[in-house]
Amino acid sequence: MSTPAPYLSIGAVERETGLSKDVLRKWEGRYGFPRPLRDEFGERIYPPDQVNRLRLIKRLMDTGMRPSSIVAREEADLLALAGNRHVSTPAAQDGSIETTALDLLRRHDPEGLRQALHRLLLRQGLAAFVQDSLTPLNHAVGEAWSRGEIEIYEEHLYTEAVQGVLRNALAGLNDRHGRPRVLLTTLPEEPHGLGILMVAALLALEGAYCLSLGPQTPLEEVANAARAQAVDVVVLSFSIIYPPRRIPPALAELRQRLEAGVEIWAGGAATARLSRAPAGTRLLPTMEDALAALAEWRRSHDART
Amino acid sequence: MSTPAPYLSIGAVERETGLSKDVLRKWEGRYGFPRPLRDEFGERIYPPDQVNRLRLIKRLMDTGMRPSSIVAREEADLLALAGNRHVSTPAAQDGSIETTALDLLRRHDPEGLRQALHRLLLRQGLAAFVQDSLTPLNHAVGEAWSRGEIEIYEEHLYTEAVQGVLRNALAGLNDRHGRPRVLLTTLPEEPHGLGILMVAALLALEGAYCLSLGPQTPLEEVANAARAQAVDVVVLSFSIIYPPRRIPPALAELRQRLEAGVEIWAGGAATARLSRAPAGTRLLPTMEDALAALAEWRRSHDART
DNA sequence: GGGTTGTATTGTCTAGGACAAATAGGTTGA
DNA sequence: TCAACCTATTTGTCCTAGACAATACAACCC
Numbered sequence: 214m215s216t217p218a219p220y221l222s223i224g225a226v227e228r229e230t231g232l233s234k235d236v237l238r239k240w241e242g243r244y245g246f247p248r249p250l251r252d253e254f255g256e257r258i259y260p261p262d263q264v265n266r267l268r269l270i271k272r273l274m275d276t277g278m279r280p281s282s283i284v285a286r287e288e289a290d291l292l293a294l295a296g297n298r299h300v301s302t303p304a305a306q307d308g309s310i311e312t313t314a315l316d317l318l319r320r321h322d323p324e325g326l327r328q329a330l331h332r333l334l335l336r337q338g339l340a341a342f343v344q345d346s347l348t349p350l351n352h353a354v355g356e357a358w359s360r361g362e363i364e365i366y367e368e369h370l371y372t373e374a375v376q377g378v379l380r381n382a383l384a385g386l387n388d389r390h391g392r393p394r395v396l397l398t399t400l401p402e403e404p405h406g407l408g409i410l411m412v413a414a415l416l417a418l419e420g421a422y423c424l425s426l427g428p429q430t431p432l433e434e435v436a437n438a439a440r441a442q443a444v445d446v447v448v449l450s451f452s453i454i455y456p457p458r459r460i461p462p463a464l465a466e467l468r469q470r471l472e473a474g475v476e477i478w479a480g481g482a483a484t485a486r487l488s489r490a491p492a493g494t495r496l497l498p499t500m501e502d503a504l505a506a507l508a509e510w511r512r513s514h515d516a517r518t
Numbered sequence: 519m520s521t522p523a524p525y526l527s528i529g530a531v532e533r534e535t536g537l538s539k540d541v542l543r544k545w546e547g548r549y550g551f552p553r554p555l556r557d558e559f560g561e562r563i564y565p566p567d568q569v570n571r572l573r574l575i576k577r578l579m580d581t582g583m584r585p586s587s588i589v590a591r592e593e594a595d596l597l598a599l600a601g602n603r604h605v606s607t608p609a610a611q612d613g614s615i616e617t618t619a620l621d622l623l624r625r626h627d628p629e630g631l632r633q634a635l636h637r638l639l640l641r642q643g644l645a646a647f648v649q650d651s652l653t654p655l656n657h658a659v660g661e662a663w664s665r666g667e668i669e670i671y672e673e674h675l676y677t678e679a680v681q682g683v684l685r686n687a688l689a690g691l692n693d694r695h696g697r698p699r700v701l702l703t704t705l706p707e708e709p710h711g712l713g714i715l716m717v718a719a720l721l722a723l724e725g726a727y728c729l730s731l732g733p734q735t736p737l738e739e740v741a742n743a744a745r746a747q748a749v750d751v752v753v754l755s756f757s758i759i760y761p762p763r764r765i766p767p768a769l770a771e772l773r774q775r776l777e778a779g780v781e782i783w784a785g786g787a788a789t790a791r792l793s794r795a796p797a798g799t800r801l802l803p804t805m806e807d808a809l810a811a812l813a814e815w816r817r818s819h820d821a822r823t
Numbered sequence: 824g825g826g827t828t829g830t831a832t833t834g835t836c837t838a839g840g841a842c843a844a845a846t847a848g849g850t851t852g853a
Numbered sequence: 854t855c856a857a858c859c860t861a862t863t864t865g866t867c868c869t870a871g872a873c874a875a876t877a878c879a880a881c882c883c
Contacts, residue, residue, distance in 0.1 A: 219771075224835065228706055229736060234836085235866060242839095243864085254874075256836060279846080281863065321746050323729060324694045366743035369703070369731040376732075380685050389629045398674070401533055404709060404734065424628060426674040427681075429709065431534060438671035441626050458845065466524075529866065539867085540835060547870095548833085559842075561867060584877080586832065763876065 220250065220258035230267045231454070237267075244284040262288075269295065272359045275453050277486065295359040311353040318354075318367045327374040331381075339382055339418050343411050344500045347375065351407070355453070372407055379410045383417060391422035393445035393510055396438055398426035400449060400463060408450035408481045412503050419507055432463060436470035446476045446510065448503075451483035460484065461491045468493045478506055525555065525563035535572045536759070542572075549589040567593075574600065577664045580758050582791065600664040616658040623659075623672045632679040636686075644687055644723050648716050649805045652680065656712070660758070677712055684715045688722060696727035698750035698815055701743055703731035705754065705768060713755035713786045717808050724812055737768060741775035751781045751815065753808075756788035765789065766796045773798045783811055 223234050226247075232240075237257075241247060247267060249257035259267075269291050273283050283291060317326040334342045354371050357363045395416055397409040406428035413423040424442055426435070439447050447467070451460055464479055468491065471477065479490070480497035490496045497503045528539050531552075537545075542562075546552060552572060554562040564572075574596050578588050588596060622631040639647045659676050662668045700721055702714040711733035718728040729747055731740070744752050752772070756765055769784055773796065776782065784795070785802035795801045802808045 222835085233866080236864090238837090239865075254836085254872095256874095279863080280865095323747075324692070364739060364742055364746075366731055366735055366739040366746075369735055369739075370729075370743075373730050373732045377685060377689060380682060381689055384682060384686055387629070424675075425678050426671055427678050430671055430674055434669060434671040434674075437669055438675075441669075441671075442628075527867085538834080541833085543869090544834075559867090561843095584832080585834095 219261050220252075221261075221264055223249070223257045223259070226259050226264055226267065229264060230271050232267060232271060240280065240284055244280065246284050266291065269359075276359075292361060295356075295361075311350055314350055314371070315353060315357055315363070318363055318371055323370045323374055326371070327377060330374055330378045334378060334382060339414055343379075343414055347411060348500055375407060376410060379414055383410070383414050383423075386414070386417045387423055388417070388420060389422060391417070391420045393507075393514070394422045394424065394443065395446045395448055396424045396426065396435070396442060396444040397448045397450070398430040398435060398438075399428040399451070400435075400455075401429045401431055402459070403451060403455050404428050405450070405452040405454070408452060409448065411500065412448055412450070412480060412497075415500060415503055416507055419504070421507060432467055433470070435467060439471055439475055444475065445514075446478060447471065448478045448480060448497075451479060451481040453482040455481070455483040457483050457486045460487060464491045464494045476506075476510065478503070524566050525557075526566075526569055528554070528562045528564070531564050531569055531572065534569060535576050537572060537576060545585065545589055549585065551589050571596065574664070581664075597666060600661075600666075616655055619655055619676070620658060620662055620668070623668055623676055628675045628679055631676070632682060635679055635683045639683060639687060644719055648684075648719055652716060653805055680712060681715060684719055688715070688719050688728075691719070691722045692728055693722070693725060694727060696722070696725045698812075698819070699727045699729065699748065700751045700753055701729045701731065701740070701747060701749040702753045702755070703735040703740060703743075704733040704756070705740075705760075706734045706736055707764070708756060708760050709733050710755070710757040710759070713757060714753065716805065717753055717755070717785060717802075720805060720808055721812055724809070726812060737772055738775070740772060744776055744780055749780065750819075751783060752776065753783045753785060753802075756784060756786040758787040760786070760788040762788050762791045765792060769796045769799045781811075781815065783808070 221229065223237055226232070226237060227234050237247065241249070247259060247263045249259045249263065252258050266288050269288070270280075270283055273291060273294060274280065278294070283294070286294075313329060314326060317323075317329060333346055337346060354363070354368055358365070358368055395413075397413050399406060399409065409425055409428070413425055417423045424438075424444065426438060430438070435447060435449075438444075449464070449467075451457075460479065460483060464477060468477055473493070477494040478497050479494060480503060482498075484496045485498040487496060495506055497506060526534065528542055531537070531542060532539050542552065546554070552564060552568045554564045554568065557563045571593050574593070575585075575588055578596065578599060579585065583599070588599070591599075618634060619631060622628075622634060638651055642651060659668070659673055663670070663673055700718075702718050704711060704714065714730055714733070718730055722728045729743075729749065731743060735743070740752060740754075743749075754769075754772075756762075765784065765788060769782060772782055778798070782799040783802050784799060785808060787803075789801045790803040792801060800811055802811060
């Protein structure tokens with residue numbers, strides 16, 4: 214009956230935060246944080262507040278900060294940093310979808326959120342909904358989280374609501390004989406599948422045939438699928454949590470495994486931090502870029518001019 | 519232009535197979551496999567065939583085999599083992615949904631698969647569809663994979679198709695004022711969300727209000743969500759890939775974080791390998807158990823008898 | 824059968840060190 | 854002014870080898 218101390222082992226912290234055991238041990242020596250206690254066997258055990266701080270640090274690192282400048286900082290400092298980095302986003306005016314949606318989330322009304330999104334979709338049309346509402350909304354939710362204004366589970370509820378609405382819209386939209394044939398997925402380290410759904414919606418709306426593999430497909434399997442399904446384009450999505458340095462080699466390897474005629478497009482927040490695309494691939498940091506890429510594909514593949 | 523050798527580093531193998539670096543190094547010493555080459559810096563590099571064999575081994579371990587009995591075995595042996603373990607499944611007769619669906623997958627017709635599933639849903643009704651078609655179909659797909667008859671990406675296509683059909687059916691079904699209020703999700707190590715969708719469909723059909731958080735919610739957040747949404751039941755799903763030994767402690771901790779009135783149900787293939795449920799929780803190895811649990815909850819919560 | 828004990832197996836953790844790869848900052852040249 | 858190069862520092866990943874708790878299995882007794 215005694216409460217099992219909520220201290221976590223190093224392995225559990227790795228799972229919770231996404232920081233590898235090696236990194237956790239190194240930081241301890243280099244920056245003096247985390248500073249886990251030891252159990253009776255001399256093994257590290259991390260108190261919950263340190264785990265939370267680690268989560269916050271991870272989040273800040275995902276936005277481009279470096280360990281040396283944040284790992285040793287106090288929690289209050291970190292929260293201030295998190296709050297200061299939304300300056301670039303245009304401030305959301307009252308009554309906008311951002312504030313409405315965040316409100317519904319905080320008032321614990323997922324069903325209401327779903328309805329609000331659906332109404333908005335019908336009012337704006339799918340393309341505008343994805344580009345003008347969902348994109349800023351995603352940012353707003355992410356930032357609200359990093360400022361501690363909403364909980365992780367509320368982010369999950371949001372994702373589910375959006376996914377439900379989008380899948381519904383997409384259901385009747387996909388034309389099996391549409392062109393180009395587009396394969397969409399993410400690589401194994403990227404669990405976030407909202408991006409490919411949004412792109413799929415935009416492209417299908419323009420008459421492309423979108424084949425989604427869902428998230429987390431091994432690179433080799435992406436190539437197999439592309440071959441078997443004879444697709445014209447492969448779209449990969451990399452969210453902000455994906456380590457940017459792993460993107461170019463991954464794209465290069467995929468490029469090598471695919472025939473030259475098959476295009477490779479990489480989208481998502483992490484691609485915005487890349488200076489340039491690896492040879493034979495194309496970056497789509499924003500949704501507009503996806504439509505531009507589609508238009509360009511059409512121009513160069515139209516037999517008649 | 520030189521082809522970057524497709525050898526993988528130990529970290530890459532960890533990501534691809536789900537076997538930790540520690541385990542990979544230990545197996546090397548204990549069982550003589552894997553036997554990676556070394557690059558110019560003395561670091562392990564794994565050839566693709568060894569990675570494939572590791573994937574196969576992982577799959578067999580997920581079904582209950584132990585390392586000492588399989589890690590050192592030849593690939594042919596392993597494939598034979600994989601092929602022999604579907605004896606318990608009643609053989610699928612020709613023309614059944616199993617053979618039809620697998621056929622469509624192998625013929626690379628995801629759109630056809632989706633239609634077939636949708637037709638089946640309409641013909642059988644949602645409950646029978648989930649219990650009598652989807653459940654055996656999931657098994658069949660999993661086993662076909664482990665026998666090497668279908669590729670991973672085909673499994674992904676299957677999952678997407680099922681998810682599309684189920685979400686569609688679920689869209690209009692959920693009654694915000696239904697009872698009990700049920701929260702569904704998986705823990706962070708469990709990416710497989712099909713199970714919660716299937717359960718949600720069954721329960722919503724019976725008039726429950728199903729709140730899905732999607733997959734991979736941290737335990738603490740599950741508790742937060744349950745409190746904020748005032749749910750009556752929390753359902754967690756553990757697929758075959760989830761290490762069974764981690765289930766009881768996780769359930770126990772959740773039990774501790776939730777009020778006594780909130781029930782905890784654990785479903786999925788991994789729960790079938792548990793001898794008994796931790797105190798204050800309930801195991802649902804099959805879909806029927808979910809319905810039984812719902813009926814029981816209703817019986818004990820009905821004011822009048 | 825059902826529970827208890829002992830034994831073997833297996834995964835996780837420890838330590839400190841080496842070093843490649845990524846990044847920042849300064850310098851040079853167009 | 855901007856781009857391209859260089860160098861120094863930072864940072865993550867990998868190495869070895871061993872200790873040991875937790876788990877699973879087998880044998881035993883009731």
